[in-house]
Amino acid sequence: MILDACCGPKMMYKGLHRQFTQDEIIFMDIRKGIFPLDKWNVPPVIVEPDIIADIHHLPFRDSIFSLILFDPPHGSFGVEAYFGAKYGGLTPKEYVSLLIWANIEFARVLTPDGYVFAKIHETQERHTRAVHNFSNFKLLMDISYRSQARKNTSETSTHWLVFVKKSADTLSKADGSDTPKHPDQKRPRQLSRQEPAQPVTSLSDFSYP
């Protein structure tokens, strides 16, 4: 079974995901709804996950996924920026927190031979942080390409990283006893059952408490 942990509008599938059932791939995101992009004269973004949840608290039992797809927000853009409105945004602090808990939660829900396929947009040292913080995994591949995201923006790099889960006796656990100490290590509160029913209309609606 595959988990797309932050599926957003599922742009990267170009429709291919429709051939898979929910027994094969689960789409998750922290938000759900229709997000207007009128300002840029493009159609709205539709985010329609199977499950609304936060990577900090994956609502799954241990060892059930063989592959996790991980494409976190590209930068700390606000909703006033195109990428922020379309894909969400994380401050550098939120980004590190997400990586620290993704490292723990992904290792927990992955099977022993499971792996993570991560797409990291290289802004604000995000690539370095991702590689550094994924201590429960060994980096197998790092494929990058340079692109010009939109007109009048500077060139950026995108990395496609394949991480393989390390053996069980070396994994960091969620109780924190063997996780590296870090100021952003504290796990944010879990989404309550009522929260997911409300589609977010601004990025601050799903920033971390």
Ligand SMILES: C[S@@+](CC[C@H](N)C(=O)[O-])C[C@H]1O[C@@H](n2cnc3c(N)ncnc32)[C@H](O)[C@@H]1O
């Ligand atoms: C770059 S977009 C994903 C784009 C997607 N891969 C696609 O093909 O369209 C990042 C997504 O991560 C989601 N996200 C941000 N923080 C999250 C979290 N803590 N848990 C789950 N999803 C999160 C955002 O809502 C956003 O939809």
